[in-house]
Amino acid sequence: MPVVSYINAITMAMREEMERDSKVFVLGEDVGKKGGVFKATQGLYDQFGEARVIDTPLAESAIAGVGIGAAMYGMRPIAEMQFADFIMPAVNQIISEAARIRYRSNNDWNCPIVIRAPYGGGIHGALYHSQSVEAVFANQPGLKIVMPSTPYDAKGLLKAAIRDDDPVLFFEHKRAYRLIKGEVPDGDYVLPIGRADVKRKGEDITVITYGLCVHFALQAAERLAKDGIETEVLDLRTVYPLDKEAVCEAVKKTGKVLLITEDNKEGSIMSEVSAIIAEHCLFDLDAPIKRLAGPDVPAMPYSPTMEKFFMVNPDKVEKAMRELAEF
């Protein structure tokens, strides 16, 4: 299997889906000629032309709105938000229209749109280029939020998102784009949305996380394994709706669980995971549910020292894992 970067896996998925289905098209800021600011759509403009790879004005509400309208009329749009931070003007379109339309129209209409957005910090991007926004959308039934951690998952899940008949928010960690590489098969494959994935098996502690933090957890788990502490790492992959069964199974395996997110702690995805565990796994818990997350401050700071303080990293993960293991 060829080893490709995370961002190449994204591009592969879009290209293959556009080749497979002529209804699939891409729209967003600079996605055409430039190939996107991160080069996620590189080559698509040349291959599929300006009708299927559309450069839009700097208006996220329009990107979402146009995409939603096209989707409701049977197209399969992939709308790109240049940064997840910029999604805010589109929130009304996404929540009030895309998420609601199937319910509001009593199943007459649906909205098969994918909204891709690079999220996350650690790239010296400061406030408007580093945020995690998943929690904003994570209590909106009708939406699905996919946040893959590996190139393999990214390709398989993006294809699934494009083929899904309902709106999917597809958040890609921008630091993972060129940092994370992995084996990705050339051919067509689809991974199920709504299913978490065990990325490492262990008996001592369980780490549940998603996105880039999965890699931090795997690195820390490697270090702990040298001291005989074996970690089960569950990658949520889809953060809304959550794979409750996989969460409970992973918790019951060890009774000690650490939840990691790069997002601000309070009200994060992990708050919900924690609630699921408390509801269903109380009598399997051997330690208080532990969360490692960003601090509850408005956004990622610009100063490198402060950014480091905000960001989750393998050292912080390792420390939290050891504390849990010792409990």
Next chain:
Amino acid sequence: MAIKQVTMPQLGESVTEGTISKWLVEAGAHVKKYEPIAEVMTDKVNAEVPSSFTGIMKELIAQEGDTLGVGEVICLMEVEEADSEERAGAPDIQEQTVPSETEKAGKQSKIRYSPAVRKLAREHNIDLTQMSGSGRGGRITRKDVMEAIESGGLPKKQAAPVQQMTVQPEEEAAASAASAPFPKRQQKKPSASPAPGDEVIPVTGLRRTIANNMVQSKQEIPHAWMMAEVDVTGLVARRNALKEEFKKKEGFPLTYFAFFVKAVAQALKEYPQINAMWAGDSIIQKKDIHLSIAVAAEEALFVPVIKHADEKSIKGIAREIYDLAEKARSGNLKAEDIQGGTFTVNNTGAFGSVQSMGIINYPQAAILQIETIVKRPVVMANGMIAVRDMVNVCLSMDHRVLDGLICGRFLQRVKEILENISEDTSVY
């Protein structure tokens, strides 16, 4: 002005608490930073507590003699704002960090079990109090329980603990209440079960009392043991020379035991440390020497008391031994006959024993066993071998109260007194 708390400092790595032995300043006094404010005693060190601030001693919260955990507030001080260095500088983040839930739980997790552990224990009927844990602060983890289940070495939970009967004489009960820091352990029901044809003897009140006292003594008192060999050739000769006439004249026998009891009473007078009791946070040295003597009846064991044994002659002691033994065997001992013992002498030699490890008569600090007198070849001071009457005296001690040094000296003194008994020794 600001009120600051001064806390019990950590006076050694493993020290968890300290006792304020003396306050060095009074409330209202002006105290400089680092000036000693109190003397503190821990099980490792005695130290002075320096003041953390410059200011006025507002209130001495801990009293002299109080034992406080490390970090507990011992006093309050009024500190002038300008003097307070912390206020001038940036706040110490370390201090403001709220301990995490895990850390807080860790501190007292010995008695707290996680839901997972409780569930497993219930499913497998495991007595968690019998397990030791590998988690933080000795917490029993789910893994500990699962490993115990897999290895099969399970401390099983018993149906119900046997109700503890307290038929102790009043004074002993009071004394044992004073030694409260030792929690009474629940007795577990033994697993012995009778086979067909076995005779099952119900444990009656007296047997139960003996059992409970023995268990309490053996569980609470850290027993240590030593033995001395005594050459009692002189004692044997003296007693044999006197016994016929004594019996005729006094109407009761002159036993070896009386000589031993007298010697012990005399030695105790010189070593009052032995004549003591453990009372938890103090040791009580008893003024009176009341010797409990162990008297065996067929089914039971009594320990009547010879009061003021140090004030009595060998004859007086012999009479009391005789009277008390008679009363014990006929079941006529009164409450006052068995109360108030401060030390026990046990005549194990009467059973033919040459060595025995006595269980201390709770709450006393020691018990002395007099073994059988036997004839043995002994190398004398001049290098000759002679046939001598030898006896072992064995001492069990409460090592909380007593150490080997003092007990060794005491035993040597008993030995000296006994070996110096000669034809000149008067029994009157």
